[in-house]
Amino acid sequence: xxxxxxSQVKLSGESQFGTDEYVVNMGPQHPATHGVLRLIVxxxxxxxxETIPVLGYLHRSIxxxxxxxxxxxxxxxxxxxxxxxxxxxxxxxxxxxxRLMGIxxxxxxxxxxxxxxxxxxxxxxxxxxxxxxxxxGALTPFLYGLRERERILDLFExxxxxxxxYNYIRIGGVMIDVLPEFVPKCRAFLDYFEPKIAExxxxxxxxxxxxxxxxxxxxxxxxxxxxxxxxxxSLRGSGVSCDVRKQQPYLFYDQVKFNECLETAGDCWSxxxxxxxxxxESISIIRQSLDRLEPGPIEAKxxxxxxxxxxxxxxxxxxxxxxxxxxxxVGDGTAKxxxxxxxxxxxSNLYLLDELTRGWKVADIMAVLGSLDMIVxxxxx
Amino acid sequence: xxxxxxxxxxxxxxFYLIAVVQGLFLTLGHxxxxxxxxxxxxxxxxxxxxxxxxxxxxGRHRLMKREDGTPRCTAxxxxxxxxxxxxxxxxxxxxxxxxxxxxxxxxDIDMLRCVFCGFCVEACPLDAIRMDIPDVTIADYTRESLxxxxxxxxxxxxxxxxxxxxxxxxxxLTHGPHARP
Ligand code: SF4
Ligand code: SF4
Numbered sequence: 313x314x315x316x317x318x319s320q321v322k323l324s325g326e327s328q329f330g331t332d333e334y335v336v337n338m339g340p341q342h343p344a345t346h347g348v349l350r351l352i353v354x355x356x357x358x359x360x361x362e363t364i365p366v367l368g369y370l371h372r373s374i375x376x377x378x379x380x381x382x383x384x385x386x387x388x389x390x391x392x393x394x395x396x397x398x399x400x401x402x403x404x405x406x407x408x409x410x411r412l413m414g415i416x417x418x419x420x421x422x423x424x425x426x427x428x429x430x431x432x433x434x435x436x437x438x439x440x441x442x443x444x445x446x447x448x449g450a451l452t453p454f455l456y457g458l459r460e461r462e463r464i465l466d467l468f469e470x471x472x473x474x475x476x477x478y479n480y481i482r483i484g485g486v487m488i489d490v491l492p493e494f495v496p497k498c499r500a501f502l503d504y505f506e507p508k509i510a511e512x513x514x515x516x517x518x519x520x521x522x523x524x525x526x527x528x529x530x531x532x533x534x535x536x537x538x539x540x541x542x543x544x545x546s547l548r549g550s551g552v553s554c555d556v557r558k559q560q561p562y563l564f565y566d567q568v569k570f571n572e573c574l575e576t577a578g579d580c581w582s583x584x585x586x587x588x589x590x591x592x593e594s595i596s597i598i599r600q601s602l603d604r605l606e607p608g609p610i611e612a613k614x615x616x617x618x619x620x621x622x623x624x625x626x627x628x629x630x631x632x633x634x635x636x637x638x639x640x641x642v643g644d645g646t647a648k649x650x651x652x653x654x655x656x657x658x659x660s661n662l663y664l665l666d667e668l669t670r671g672w673k674v675a676d677i678m679a680v681l682g683s684l685d686m687i688v689x690x691x692x693x
Numbered sequence: 694x695x696x697x698x699x700x701x702x703x704x705x706x707x708f709y710l711i712a713v714v715q716g717l718f719l720t721l722g723h724x725x726x727x728x729x730x731x732x733x734x735x736x737x738x739x740x741x742x743x744x745x746x747x748x749x750x751x752g753r754h755r756l757m758k759r760e761d762g763t764p765r766c767t768a769x770x771x772x773x774x775x776x777x778x779x780x781x782x783x784x785x786x787x788x789x790x791x792x793x794x795x796x797x798x799x800x801d802i803d804m805l806r807c808v809f810c811g812f813c814v815e816a817c818p819l820d821a822i823r824m825d826i827p828d829v830t831i832a833d834y835t836r837e838s839l840x841x842x843x844x845x846x847x848x849x850x851x852x853x854x855x856x857x858x859x860x861x862x863x864x865x866l867t868h869g870p871h872a873r874p
Contacts, residue, residue, distance in 0.1 A: 359696050385777035388810040452720055459735045466747075473749040479810045487811075488749075514719055520712045671695035 333361065338677070340369045346443060347688025351665075351677065358673050363666045370692040378652040383409050383618045384483055386652065391477035393654055394690040396439055399432035399468075400632035401654075402481035407562060408628035408639035409483045412620050420608040421485035422563050426601040427498070428468070428480065429563075430594040434505070435464040436633035437587050437594075444584065444682035445516060448525045448675075453515055460508055463501055470494065483618060485611035495602055502595050509591055517585070526580035530668040530680035533578060541660040544635020545586045546684050550578035556631040568600040580683035587685070617647050634658055634685050658690040746827040751811050753826040754802055756846040763790075764847060765821035768797040772813035772822055780806035781813060800843040804831055 338351040348369035354362040374393060378386045386409075390401040403425055410417065417425075438461040442454030465475045471490050472480040480487045516522050532542060534550045547554050555572045557565040573589035575582035620643020629638040635657030642651040661684045668680045727734045737744050746752065757765045768785035786798035814824050826849070833839050 381777055385775075385812070388777045388808055388812070391808075450716075452716070462735065470747045470749060473747070473751040473811070474809065477808065477810075479812075491749075511719065515716055519716065521709050671697040 336674075340366075346686065349686075349688045349691065351681075353674065353677065355674065360669050360672055360674060360677060363669045363677060365662055365665055367692055370688050372689075372693070374693045375652045375654060379649060382647045383620070383649065386649065387482060388477070388479050390654075391479055392689060393656065393693055394632065394634070394637075394658070394687050395476055396687055397432050397436040397633040398476065398478050399428050399481060400436075400630065400637060402478065403429055403563075404628070404630045404632065404637045404639045404654075406481050406483050407630060408626055408641050409618070409620075411628050412624055412626045412641055412643055413483075413618060415484045415612050415614060417485045417612050418609045419564075420489075420606060421610045421612075423601050423605050424486050424490065424610065425481055426563050426565070426568075427598055427605075428471075428486075430598045430601070431464050431467060431498075433594045433633045434591055435461045437591050438464075440587065440633075440682075440685050441512060441516075441584075444679075444685075445522075447678040447682040448522070450516065450522065453512055456508070456512060456515075460505055463504075467494065467498055467501065470497070482611070484614045485609075489610050495605065498598070498602060502598060506592075506595055509588060513588060517588070523581065525676075525679050526584060526683070528577075529580045529672065529676055530683060531577070531579045532664060532668065536664070536667070537578070540664050542635075542664060543660060544631065544633075544657045544685075545573075545590060546583050546635065546657075546661050548573060549575045549582035549586045549683075551576040554636070556629055556636055560629070562628075562630055564601075564604070565597075567604075568597050570597050580679050583683045583685075619643075619645060619647050620649065621645065629655070632657060634687065634690070635661065654693055656690040656693065658684075658686045658688075662686050662691055746829070750827055750829070751809050751814075751824045753828040753831060754807075754813070754822060754824050754841065754846060755826055755849050756800060756843065757821050757823060758847055764797060764800070764843065765819050766797050766800065766817075767793060767819060767821075768795045768800075769818070771816040771818065775812040775816035777810060777812065778803075778806045778808050780804075797843060800846065802841045802846065804839040804841055805836060 334355045334357075336353045336355055338353055340348040340350040342349075342351075350366040350369065352364040352366060353360060354364075372392065374389050378389055381389065387402055387405055390405045391398040393401045409415075438457040442457030445451075445453035468478060468480075469475050471494060472478050472487055474480075532546070532550045534547075534552045537547045537550045537552060542550075543554055551574050553559075553572055553574065556562070557570075558572050570593045573586045573593060575585050620641070622643070622645035624643040625641065627638055627640045629636050631637070636655065637657060638655030640651070640653040640655065641649050644650040665677075665681060665684070669677050672680070759765055767788075768783050770783055770785075773779075773781040773783050780803040782799065782801040782803070783797050784799035785795045788794060788796040809824070811824060813822050831839070
């Protein structure tokens with residue numbers, strides 16, 4: 313035994329110990345991977361030589377199952393594509409189906425959808441902020457973030473009865489109208505929440521420890537980002553304008569005033585800052601949408617069985633909390649889609665992980681992975 | 694092999710003491726506020742304390758009954774057709790009541806598959822199935838006990854538990870004692 317151990321110690325010039333490549337499995341059950349993602353990390357000492365993500369631990373075959381479900385039933389499956397931001401995926405599928413079948417949702421439904429999708433963006437960014445800060449060693453923002461997220465989930469629960477998988481945004485409208493007390497409660501929440509962002513930023517943004525862990529780490533240059541198909545806040549951190557809400561407005565995003573948040577450095581800190589600023593913009597969008605909310609129907613007139621035209625196809629995209637969420641649908645004249653494909657931001661953002669972590673230390677994998685805001689169910693689907 | 698050099702804090706900043714103290718002040722503020730006003734804390738001591746669920750909650754299913762205790766359900770299979778998880782299993786039989794055509798002999802909901810989407814409630818034209826029992830901790834030791842039978846689903850006193858998950862439905866029923874208000 314001793315012989316075996318000694319034989320592995322290579323004698324070299326300066327050091328008694330040679331440096332061998334060392335392979336470590338991070339995950340599938342690792343707290344920093346936010347789900348079941350396995351990373352095979354090849355190390356030299358503590359320096360990362362290569363990171364290989366292994367996918368598929370959370371594969372539920374949602375796209376294939378959807379081919380055997382009617383269009384309205386598919387909405388329940390979209391809830392599970394990205395459970396931290398279920399409203400966005402609901403909306404992505406509902407919009408794609410509406411465009412495929414030529415259905416137009418009434419104005420009140422559209423405004424309600426905007427309120428809920430932006431509230432969901434707040435909830436998702438809050439959870440992300442907490443998890444990201446937790447990954448790199450600051451636990452307090454996680455508690456603060458969840459405290460506020462809880463109140464958003466209360467608003468959702470009050471309206472549609474669920475806290476995580478809502479099934480709220482339906483084809484042709486929304487499931488149910490909001491209660492009369494929803495609007496004042498939502499406004500009260502926004503007034504309560506707005507100063508809280510400054511509090512989080514006080515804990516994190518210019519904290520030297522946080523700066524050292526994130527500034528200059530995992531830099532995505534605009535060219536590399538575009539070539540790799542990075543999208544959403546992760547690409548906006550590199551200064552590339554890519555907000556679908558601005559470029560191809562859906563719902564009534566062309567009627568509200570909001571800024572696209574951009575940072576230029578492209579490192580983890582910029583991606584963090586983009587998301588924090590996005591929360592402020594979301595608040596402003598929700599306020600404007602609540603102002604424009606007028607009584608009216610919440611569901612379009614539709615046939616009882618929704619059928620897509622024969623040989624019809626559509627690719628429709630929205631800006632979900634994580635970036636561009638695309639839905640590709642092929643209809644064959646029946647009540648069930650012939651093909652469903654989700655284009656998920658987490659999957660494309662994960663693509664650069666290897667390149668971004670090479671040469672950094674093991675602990676920086678967490679910072680980079682966290683800053684890409686990746687959600688495993690969306691990667692695997 | 695690529696190794697990246699860090700260019701971070703230098704000198705005195707490296708001790709991070711100021712940063713730590715700054716952060717502590719912020720959190721300490723919250724601790725003091727909460728100490729003097731424990732009601733303000735956003736903590737629920739589950740399971741001793743439970744949050745009241747709002748009326749809209751989609752909770753556990755139940756089958757509504759007529760006055761005589763028979764199920765309202767006429768085994769029309771609309772809920773089983775609407776269910777995306779394919780977890781409602783109904784077997785129909787002829788009803789002894791000449792005014793009612795069918796009734797369920799077997800009505801099982803497989804809670805292990807149910808995704809709590811609420812489509813069954815929306816589909817039912819008779820308001821025979823509701824999801825308004827405010828029970829969100831559905832758990833058990835065996836799989837068999839989580840397939841709820843007709844008897845289990847009808848084991849309630851037919852009162853409105855909460856206002857109920859009651860979305861607008863396309864069909865309004867107007868006849869009989871089980872008409873919707
Ligand atoms: S709630 Fe949904 S999944 Fe559950 S039984 Fe009803 S239709 Fe099926
Ligand atoms: S839809 Fe209603 S009446 Fe029809 S089988 Fe289901 S519970 Fe019974």
